[in-house]
Every structure is written in structure tokens, then in C-alpha cells.
Amino acid sequence: MSNYDFEPKFYEFSLAVNLVVDAFQLMNKDLVESCFMNLIQQVGFEETMHIMNAAIFQLANTESEACYWTWKNFPDLEACLDLKEYVVMFAVKMLMRKNFVLGKDFSIANDGKILLTEKGKSTLVIEVSSFERVFLEEVLLTTKS
Numbered sequence: 001m002s003n004y005d006f007e008p009k010f011y012e013f014s015l016a017v018n019l020v021v022d023a024f025q026l027m028n029k030d031l032v033e034s035c036f037m038n039l040i041q042q043v044g045f046e047e048t049m050h051i052m053n054a055a056i057f058q059l060a061n062t063e064s065e066a067c068y069w070t071w072k073n074f075p076d077l078e079a080c081l082d083l084k085e086y087v088v089m090f091a092v093k094m095l096m097r098k099n100f101v102l103g104k105d106f107s108i109a110n111d112g113k114i115l116l117t118e119k120g121k122s123t124l125v126i127e128v129s130s131f132e133r134v135f136l137e138e139v140l141l142t143t144k145s
Helices: 003-026 029-043 045-062 064-073 078-097 118-125 130-139
Strands: 106-108 114-117 140-143
Touching (some): 003 029, 003 064, 029 045, 078 106, 078 118, 114 118, 118 130
Parallel strands (some): 114 140
8 A cells, every 4th residue: 555545544534533623622412422422423433433533632632621521421422431541550550560469458449440448449539630630530539448
């Protein structure tokens, strides 16, 4: 395949990603769903999912508020599921670095959330940015112990 064949497809993909990013930034669920349905009609479901995922990853690097809104409103998108998995692994690594023991001081529930004591939670969230804290709060469940 020559560069000539690749460039128009990349350009169209980039335009679609930017359109979806703009829709996510407006934080209007009806608008995003409309974009989603129109893209499916134009390029098919699989390509639409690639576009949505690329848009979410772009938001994660540039627009934390819109990224969080997207994560809350479209939790079943592959990129949102990947982001949740990343946040859980990030938290587990941080807890283990602080000498918390998996299975003793914290555990992971069936839904992927982390069960830990209030002490564990405070130890974890004190060391992260406000952006990271917002996502961590979504995956942490405190226990009474």
C-alpha cells in the first residue's frame, strides 16, 4: 500500500476522532449518541469503536473533565473499560509500594473495585493529583476495619 492510499484514510479517521472529541467536550449525551449512530452508518460499527476509543484516549491526555464525564456516561466503551483497568492497576501498585498486602490490607471485588480500609484509601489519595484522585474515587470502596 502506498502513502497515497493511507493518507486519505488517516485524514478521515483524524477528522472523525476530532468530531467525537468535540462532542465529548460539550458533555451532551444525546449529541454523543447521535455522533455514534451517524458514524456507524457512515463507517460501520468496528471503525466507529476505533474512533470512539481514540477520542477517549485523546481526552485522557488533554481534557480530564470531559474524559471523566465520558467514563461516567459511556462506561461500556472499550477505552473506558481499559481506563478503569489501568486505574485499578495503578492503585494496586501504589498500595503495594506503601507495603499494603493484597488479600490482607486490600482486595479486589468481582466488579473490579478495590476494597480497602479508610487508612489505605487516605494513604493512596494523598499522593496523587486531583485528576488521578477523581478516577481513583470511582474504583475504591472502603471497609470498616
